[in-house]
Amino acid sequence: xxxxxxxxxxxxxxxxxxxxxxxxxxxxxxxxxxxxxxxxxxxxxxxxxxxxxxxxxxxxxxxxxxxxxxxxxxxxxxxxxxxxxxxxxxxxxxxxxxxxxxxxxxxxxxxxxxxxxxxxxxxxxxxxxxxxxxxxxxxxxxxxxxxxxxxxxxxxxxxxxxxxxxxxxxxxxxxxxxxxxxxxxxxxxxxxxxxxxxxxxxxxxxxxxxxxxxxxxxxxxxxxxxxxxxxxxxxxxxxxxxxxxxxxxxxxxxxxxxxxxxxxxxxxxxxxxxxxxxxxxxxxxxxxxxxxxx
Amino acid sequence: xxxxxxxxxxxxxxxxxxxxxxxxxxxxxxxxxxxxxxxxxxxxxxxxxxxxxxxxxxxxxxxxxxxxxxxxxxxxxxxxxxxxxxxxxxxxxxxxxxxxxxxxxxxxxxxxxxxxxxxxxxxxxxxxxxxxxxxxxxxxxxxxxxxxxxxxxxxxxxxxxxxxxxxxxxxxxxxxxxxxxxxxxxxxxxxxxxxxxxxxxxxxxxxxxxxxxxxxxxxxxxxxxxxxxxxxxxxxxxxxxxxxxxxxxxxxxxxxxxxxxxxxxxxxxxxxxxxxxxxxxxxxxxxxxxxx
Numbered sequence: 164x165x166x167x168x169x170x171x172x173x174x175x176x177x178x179x180x181x182x183x184x185x186x187x188x189x190x191x192x193x194x195x196x197x198x199x200x201x202x203x204x205x206x207x208x209x210x211x212x213x214x215x216x217x218x219x220x221x222x223x224x225x226x227x228x229x230x231x232x233x234x235x236x237x238x239x240x241x242x243x244x245x246x247x248x249x250x251x252x253x254x255x256x257x258x259x260x261x262x263x264x265x266x267x268x269x270x271x272x273x274x275x276x277x278x279x280x281x282x283x284x285x286x287x288x289x290x291x292x293x294x295x296x297x298x299x300x301x302x303x304x305x306x307x308x309x310x311x312x313x314x315x316x317x318x319x320x321x322x323x324x325x326x327x328x329x330x331x332x333x334x335x336x337x338x339x340x341x342x343x344x345x346x347x348x349x350x351x352x353x354x355x356x357x358x359x360x361x362x363x364x365x366x367x368x369x370x371x372x373x374x375x376x377x378x379x380x381x382x383x384x385x386x387x388x389x390x391x392x393x394x395x396x397x398x399x400x401x402x403x404x405x406x407x408x409x410x411x412x413x414x415x416x417x418x419x420x421x422x423x424x425x426x427x428x429x430x431x432x433x434x435x436x437x438x439x440x441x442x443x444x445x446x447x448x449x450x451x452x453x454x455x456x457x
Numbered sequence: 458x459x460x461x462x463x464x465x466x467x468x469x470x471x472x473x474x475x476x477x478x479x480x481x482x483x484x485x486x487x488x489x490x491x492x493x494x495x496x497x498x499x500x501x502x503x504x505x506x507x508x509x510x511x512x513x514x515x516x517x518x519x520x521x522x523x524x525x526x527x528x529x530x531x532x533x534x535x536x537x538x539x540x541x542x543x544x545x546x547x548x549x550x551x552x553x554x555x556x557x558x559x560x561x562x563x564x565x566x567x568x569x570x571x572x573x574x575x576x577x578x579x580x581x582x583x584x585x586x587x588x589x590x591x592x593x594x595x596x597x598x599x600x601x602x603x604x605x606x607x608x609x610x611x612x613x614x615x616x617x618x619x620x621x622x623x624x625x626x627x628x629x630x631x632x633x634x635x636x637x638x639x640x641x642x643x644x645x646x647x648x649x650x651x652x653x654x655x656x657x658x659x660x661x662x663x664x665x666x667x668x669x670x671x672x673x674x675x676x677x678x679x680x681x682x683x684x685x686x687x688x689x690x691x692x693x694x695x696x697x698x699x700x701x702x703x704x705x706x707x708x709x710x711x712x713x714x715x716x717x718x719x720x721x722x723x724x725x726x727x728x729x730x731x732x733x734x735x736x737x738x739x740x741x742x743x744x745x746x747x748x749x
Contacts, residue, residue: 267605269604271604272609273601274604288615
């Protein structure tokens with residue numbers, strides 16, 4: 164792993180190696196009249212692992228998709244290695260995307276292809292490797308995520324959700340990207356499989372010089388794998404002019420964050436949200452919500 | 458539909474406010490629908506433009522071409538052949554009584570075969586394919602959209618239009634004319650069989666009249682139209698798939714609209730091309746044979 168927490172904040176004139184890998188500046192995203200993200204500013208250093216936390220509907224996945232130019236912002240820009248992704252031509256954007264790996268929430272494996280063909284897909288698209296070399300890389304990636312070779316010929320529909328996520332990770336790693344983006348990597352998995360995925364993210368970080376951004380609402384994942392946590396809050400619950408980023412700091416210090424809403428999320432306390440379930444029936448339950456940890 | 462509400466609390470003097478509001482609402486609805494229609498047309502035009510650009514700038518991968526040609530062409534053969542055969546036979550059944558009254562039953566061959574190669578073969582084959590191929594494309598690509606497989610293609614640096622649309626477009630463009638020829642052939646055979654063996658029309662005169670009235674231009678004109686039908690089926694089907702709403706309902710709606718819109722496009726193109734090709738025929742063959 165490249166320890167870069169101490170790296171100074173440097174401008175565009177610096178050599179590539181010293182520059183921020185991802186810079187999000189004054190970003191806003193709206194769907195029609197519904198504003199999801201407002202004035203988001205984030206800078207991610209090379210080698211850093213950042214978890215983006217937040218409750219459902221706060222715009223975490225939308226933010227992740229803007230980082231890879233799948234979602235066009237209504238305002239602001241996203242710089243990847245100094246280049247504004249939304250100003251690039253389609254072939255230039257494709258080139259930059261080869262430097263990124265994206266692990267989708269539901270894996271997004273091509274269901275018309277076998278597992279082997281899925282992992283080989285980016286290699287066939289962007290390299291001139293021989294078929295033998297491609298198969299070697301595919302097997303290596305599969306072993307790396309702890310799956311047996313006999314799944315290579317299976318279709319995505321024939322394997323479990325946890326295995327699909329691991330295949331998604333193997334496919335994202337095929338071209339050895341510089342930036343890995345994970346969208347809810349442990350959602351829908353049992354606790355053991357969630358821990359396996361967390362370990363794989365850590366192992367990926369150890370074995371590849373990669374910068375990672377993980378979108379999750381799983382505190383366990385965030386504190387285990389991330390160096391830094393950014394917590395987003397739904398715009399609808401914010402006061403006008405208040406920053407949507409409630410916390411941006413080391414993962415180890417999130418439990419002592421000054422904002423009570425961060426603590427509420429970390430501890431998984433519903434508190435006043437119980438009122439929203441039924442304003443007539445549940446008012447007395449306020450304060451009882453020492454709910455299960457998220 | 459737009460929910461624009463006209464704010465006219467008092468209305469005009471002597472005109473009930475409710476009536477004015479209803480009229481304003483109607484105008485707003487018409488405006489919103491027109492906007493939707495224009496935006497849809499613009500979107501599909503841009504989609505076609507991107508497809509054509511990718512078609513000429515980068516060749517699709519061989520395996521995607523083969524797979525799509527097989528799915529769209531080979532697997533559609535039985536349904537198209539069946540359609541053609543029955544259309545030929547039904548034409549014989551429906552026309553026989555009228556021609557018999559005029560003692561012109563040997564002209565049945567000319568009517569059946571002309572109708573088949575100029576209109577019914579191309580249009581009915583294209584309609585069948587809009588149902589079989591167009592809806593399937595919309596459902597398949599719609600599912601890929603909903604399950605983020607199209608996004609996955611983009612983030613892996615592969616353009617989804619180039620990878621998913623161009624092979625389907627090429628398959629429809631080249632194979633729908635071929636399938637139409639198959640439908641025409643089966644229709645001619647079906648019409649001949651029913652007329653000669655079941656209605657006992659003299660085979661020689663049946664064929665002779667067909668040959669006199671149906672020329673290469675008719676076959677070429679009918680087949681030429683299907684190039685446009687094929688392109689419309691592919692673009693409409695893929696466009697609906699790419700812009701599919703989330704969920705099973707969204708995929709179902711995309712498949713339904715893919716068929717309905719492709720069918721409307723086929724009818725519209727058939728009319729426009731029919732007029733154009735008829736004018737061309739009159740220019741090329743001013744003394745050519747005519748049924749009427």
